[in-house]
Amino acid sequence: MSVEPAPIRTGIIGFGLSGRVFHAPFLATNPAFSLDLIATGDAGRQADAHARHPDVVVVATPEDLLARAGELDLIVLASPAHVHLEQGLAALEAGLAVVIDKPFAASVAEAETLIHAAERVGHPLIVFQNRRWDSDFLTLKKLLTSGRLGRVHRFESTFERFSPAVRDRWQDTTTIAQGAGITFDLGSHLIDQALQLFGPAVLVHAETDVIRPGGVSDDEAFVSLQHESGVRSHLSLSRVAAQSGPRFRMLGSDAAYVVHGLDRQEPDLKAGALPTDDGYGIEEPSAWGRLGIDGPHSPLEPVPSERGDYPAFYAGVAACIREGAPVPVDPRESLEVVRLIALVHERNMRG
Template identity: 30%
Template sequence: MQLVKVGLCAFGMSGKVFHAPFLKEHPGFSLSAIVERSREESREKYPEATLYRSVEEMLRNADVELVIVNTPVQTHFEYVKKALEAGKNVVVEKPFAVNVEEAEQLVLLAEEKGLFLSVYQNRRFDRDYLQVQKIVSEGRLGNIKEAEIRFDRFRTDPSGKAHKENPEAAGSGSLHDLGSHLIDQAVQYFGYPEKLFADVFSMKGKEFANDYFEIILFYQNDLRVRLKSSVFTKEAHYAYAIHGEKGSFLQERSDDQENELVAGSIPAYGEDWTRPLKEADGILNFLNENKETERTSTSSEPGNYMNYYQQIYEFIVFGYALPSPAGEIIRNMKIIDAALESAAGERVVYL
């Protein structure tokens, strides 16, 4: 099996949870280099990886083909640019960049260098997202008229992470953090909207970056899609509510991969590795071919973030489709920028 050598730009939460375990367990990747600015936590689990003290040092010295930029969003432009200029293919964490202008420059540079640039949209591999995709594609709901996608939390205390909560830091706040997931899912399900209206602000106060947003996406076929997130939600809503001419589908946010990884689970290559559901996580209510109501509980199939890296590997080795290419994710950045413009001007913004 062809081996792809990889360098990881940071060993914080995302490095430990979302990247390193999958790169280690996938037989096609070798996690050859890890950046830790002051600590040496990676040595215990990944002793085969060379430890570097800066991204620049890694790019100068590491023999790697692929670089994972998983640093704070404010550094994405700088590090992705440096990696591309060093001749490395890149996977960059979401949000892609702090704005469309940065994103477009990076896509152009990757094209000029003949390198690939993919954005790590891991929520495309959540069980709940995949279940909604399945139900919508089956057509049992008929033409979709209205949809709501939510990502709520109950985190009323400050996290202390300035790159996420400082309102003066470009790219901080929930809109970039969680909105990048919800916007991506809406575009994957329903395509690119015609216009939007957004409400974006901080419930914790003006000294913090936005922690609440509500975006209404307007489509030319009269479809309305609402994206919403709040950190003051103690009781969970259904994460997905899809309503069509023939029925409705409600889906819980039931994927537990992140929690299991944080707890120390080891992702398996080539098989499901998460714990099975204990009970149904969705409700499907629709009119069948005889126009009779069928209401059933549904259970989603396991998701697997390993499939993202499997697709990256298949692109490198076999030339298959690249997952979430950066040129595609520019559309998401345009929606984020437009949402900020809409909220500031209290008006509808055309896309």
């Protein structure tokens, strides 16, 4: 008779948007994990954590949580990028597996330090690149495999939001040197997705700009990558776009694919949905992308969207910790993302 393994005892540092929306619901609903500790110093977030997860112990500081490392198997860093190095090293040295939010680190050197530390102590270091499991991205991967676009020569990816005023949050008040700014934030997703689809790339061109009064990091960016596979990726990012372009446009020799709007998992999770809910991650037909060639004689074909699957990330984390399976996101792949972001900022500092 098989015995169920004990749950993976988990603590989260940080209970802002990331800890509350992108981590806690998946840990709390996956039986492979127990959510045991949350660290947040904000009184409102402490109350929210207690309300959402009544059995969890909430502590005030990362140090308080790390002092109880012996009660845990895994720590999730849902904290600002500029503290990832210190917190990640402390967790690894305490003998824990680590899931670390993107941006992975504030510099190439910090990312390399974390990777070397994980290799030295022999504990998993896993970067949270959850948008590899977006519905639209999974649909793109399936389309590429099908060959229906022919030879792809250009990939356009746009992730734009509208937040016209600087707010009192770390993303707006810390600097590029501390891992802040739109290129580190949303660019970590778009560059990672492009590399996953089309392989290694070099930076061809980059533009960044600070738009909002009082801003201390980039609000808009454009990045052009040339992949070894021959594909050119054009990546557009903005915090101040009152209207957004297509989320993805992929141009091939036989057809193109265009999809608008963002994957629904984030807004649904913000509204209180759980990953175990019926219909989680399923896109309405109105949100499906279109495949084909413009023209009156060849109507564009709706392409059913693959189901969004953020739960797959933590399923992979559990398999890694319990069974020794490969990490669901290799930190060396995320290191290459940080390397390209560093080149973007270096180029723009030189003017």
